[in-house]
Amino acid sequence: MSYERVAAIVRHEWLGLRRNRQVLGGLAVLPILLTLFVVGFSAWGSNANPGSMNNGGSTPSELMGAPVTVQLVVQLNEMFEFFFLVMPASYPLIIAATSIVQEKKAKSLEPLLASPITTTELLVGKSVAAVLPSLVMCWGGVALCAAGLYFLAPPLVLAFFIRPAWVVAMSLLTPLLASLAGLLGVSVSSRATDEKAAGLWATLLMTVVFLLPCGLLISGRLLSLWALLGGALSVAALNWLVLRVAVRVFQREEILTRGANT
Amino acid sequence: MIRTRGLGRRFGDRVAVEGLDLHVERGEVLGLLGPNGAGKTTTVRLLSALIAPSAGSAWVNGHSVVEDAQAVRRSTGILTETPGLYDKHTAVENLELFARLYAVEKREQAIQRELERVGLWERRAEPVGQYSKGMKQRLAFARALLPEPPVLFLDEPTSGLDPENARNVRRIIGELQASGSTIILCTHNLDEAERLSTRIAILKRTLVTSGTARELRGAGQRNVVRLQLAAIAEDLESELNTLPNVQGVERVDDRHIEVKLTQPQVDKPALVRHLVGLGVRVQLMRDVQPSLEDVYLSVVEGVPSPQANGQADT
Numbered sequence: 001m002s003y004e005r006v007a008a009i010v011r012h013e014w015l016g017l018r019r020n021r022q023v024l025g026g027l028a029v030l031p032i033l034l035t036l037f038v039v040g041f042s043a044w045g046s047n048a049n050p051g052s053m054n055n056g057g058s059t060p061s062e063l064m065g066a067p068v069t070v071q072l073v074v075q076l077n078e079m080f081e082f083f084f085l086v087m088p089a090s091y092p093l094i095i096a097a098t099s100i101v102q103e104k105k106a107k108s109l110e111p112l113l114a115s116p117i118t119t120t121e122l123l124v125g126k127s128v129a130a131v132l133p134s135l136v137m138c139w140g141g142v143a144l145c146a147a148g149l150y151f152l153a154p155p156l157v158l159a160f161f162i163r164p165a166w167v168v169a170m171s172l173l174t175p176l177l178a179s180l181a182g183l184l185g186v187s188v189s190s191r192a193t194d195e196k197a198a199g200l201w202a203t204l205l206m207t208v209v210f211l212l213p214c215g216l217l218i219s220g221r222l223l224s225l226w227a228l229l230g231g232a233l234s235v236a237a238l239n240w241l242v243l244r245v246a247v248r249v250f251q252r253e254e255i256l257t258r259g260a261n262t
Numbered sequence: 263m264i265r266t267r268g269l270g271r272r273f274g275d276r277v278a279v280e281g282l283d284l285h286v287e288r289g290e291v292l293g294l295l296g297p298n299g300a301g302k303t304t305t306v307r308l309l310s311a312l313i314a315p316s317a318g319s320a321w322v323n324g325h326s327v328v329e330d331a332q333a334v335r336r337s338t339g340i341l342t343e344t345p346g347l348y349d350k351h352t353a354v355e356n357l358e359l360f361a362r363l364y365a366v367e368k369r370e371q372a373i374q375r376e377l378e379r380v381g382l383w384e385r386r387a388e389p390v391g392q393y394s395k396g397m398k399q400r401l402a403f404a405r406a407l408l409p410e411p412p413v414l415f416l417d418e419p420t421s422g423l424d425p426e427n428a429r430n431v432r433r434i435i436g437e438l439q440a441s442g443s444t445i446i447l448c449t450h451n452l453d454e455a456e457r458l459s460t461r462i463a464i465l466k467r468t469l470v471t472s473g474t475a476r477e478l479r480g481a482g483q484r485n486v487v488r489l490q491l492a493a494i495a496e497d498l499e500s501e502l503n504t505l506p507n508v509q510g511v512e513r514v515d516d517r518h519i520e521v522k523l524t525q526p527q528v529d530k531p532a533l534v535r536h537l538v539g540l541g542v543r544v545q546l547m548r549d550v551q552p553s554l555e556d557v558y559l560s561v562v563e564g565v566p567s568p569q570a571n572g573q574a575d576t
Binding site: 004005007008009011012015016019020106107108109110111112113114115116117118252253256257 | 273304307310311312313314332335336338340342344345346347348349350351355358359360362363364365389402405406
């Protein structure tokens with residue numbers, strides 16, 4: 001595999017995406033909202049009247065004794081963190097699912113396939129191009145949240161927000177989930193004949209991609225580092241498998257000669 | 263440079279190309295002619311390693327299209343039937359992608375060279391979606407030339423171009439040929455094929471005939487002479503039709519007739535003698551050369567139509 005050719009595809013896709021303000025705006029909305037929620041609630045909660053909230057059985061031991069509003073903020077932040085985790089997996093699926101079907105429509109795939117690029121390079125390039133923007137926005141949002149919490153919230157809130165398990169999940173699991181979504185997207189796109197069909201299949205597959213982070217959420221804060229690393233390894237293996245399948249189902253000839261067959 | 267042996271391709275139970283034997287030398291321009299559905303596009307796709315043959319074999323620039331498809335793609339440039347450009351990208355960005363994919367050295371200079379060559383350098387920063395049809399065609403042509411491939415496949419290169427730009431494209435093709443590029447030119451424009459090609463191949467699912475334009479016209483000789491007369495009497499046609507060596511007579515206009523002879527070299531003096539004997543003043547006589555169109559139509563009409571056999575448009 002030539003990384004130069006993969007980079008050429010990524011660069012080319014990014015140039016196209018950069019000019020599509022609607023897509024860029026759509027990618028930016030959720031990270032901005034989440035950042036505002038996390039920082040806003042944390043700042044408000046840390047200064048609010050503690051009120052009367054009982055420490056339930058699900059409260060982590062580290063929070064015992066903390067003001068109830070801080071406990072509430074931490075628990076709310078966990079919910080927002082889940083969105084940060086799954087967000088980069090949802091957008092790439094939609095972007096990648098239309099990437100090849102659009103090329104088929106514009107008939108730009110034939111000159112591309114006549115070039116020295118291999119199917120693997122093309123699919124990896126398209127997938128990475130779909131993943132990077134949302135991943136960058138997600139990580140940017142998380143960094144802004146951490147900065148906001150550092151200045152506006154008690155240290156306990158920040159400590160929970162950047163706890164090791166969560167940092168590992170964001171830096172390892174999130175990109176792998178996003179990459180899986182991107183690969184599934186390009187697989188769908190290579191088989192689809194129009195954008196609507198690609199979009200429908202992408203939505204269906206999104207639920208599958210979400211199963212893993214949902215599982216993590218259900219297991220809640222009890223996630224150990226080892227469990228996360230194991231999960232990341234499984235998703236990495238899944239990525240490899242999906243790439244192999246995607247290359248196999250990408251029928252160069254059928255794409256080019258569909259008209260001749262009918 | 264290009265060699266095929268019994269090359270064939272089926273799509274399901276439909277035969278697009280069969281038993282194709284071609285040999286194109288370095289520096290040749292082969293004009294590939296044929297009706298719609300004759301297999302021209304399929305042949306180009308086979309030779310550019312976009313699709314695999316279902317029979318036979320082919321080598322391009324010394325590489326097998328089956329065993330070394332990647333090397334074939336590296337040494338070929340293709341102008342497809344439709345430009346297939348990225349409308350939201352500029353001309354430079356469109357070319358930059360391909361320059362990177364083909365690992366073109368001195369990328370920026372190469373892009374400038376090709377855009378200047380096709381007259382688009384001044385419009386390089388505009389999104390291609392704003393280009394006219396002809397400009398898109400020129401940009402797609404520039405994209406095919408960018409890696410300076412030894413072998414070029416050009417499908418209707420002057421389609422949609424105004425006369426000035428069509429002439430420029432033809433000039434570039436001439437320059438490429440002079441520099442040693444091997445070109446396969448698919449076209450329905452017979453005049454263009456005749457002007458640009460060193461050899462012409464007429465395809466109708468398989469190779470029907472090939473040769474230089476002169477050879478093809480020679481093979482299509484119809485043994486017809488055209489006579490310019492001072493005047494044509496009413497009964498002249500019927501009079502000439504009675505001659506044993508005349509197969510047919512056709513009045514072209516008030517002063518010209520065409521006569522089909524059995525053996526022109528022998529029969530022409532006898533014909534002139536007969537006309538003089540009838541008191542007709544013969545001002546000029548010349549052989550009628552069939553046009554490439556005449557040859558093409560006679561060749562194509564003599565072969566069963568692919569459509570009749572259920573062929574798709576390939």
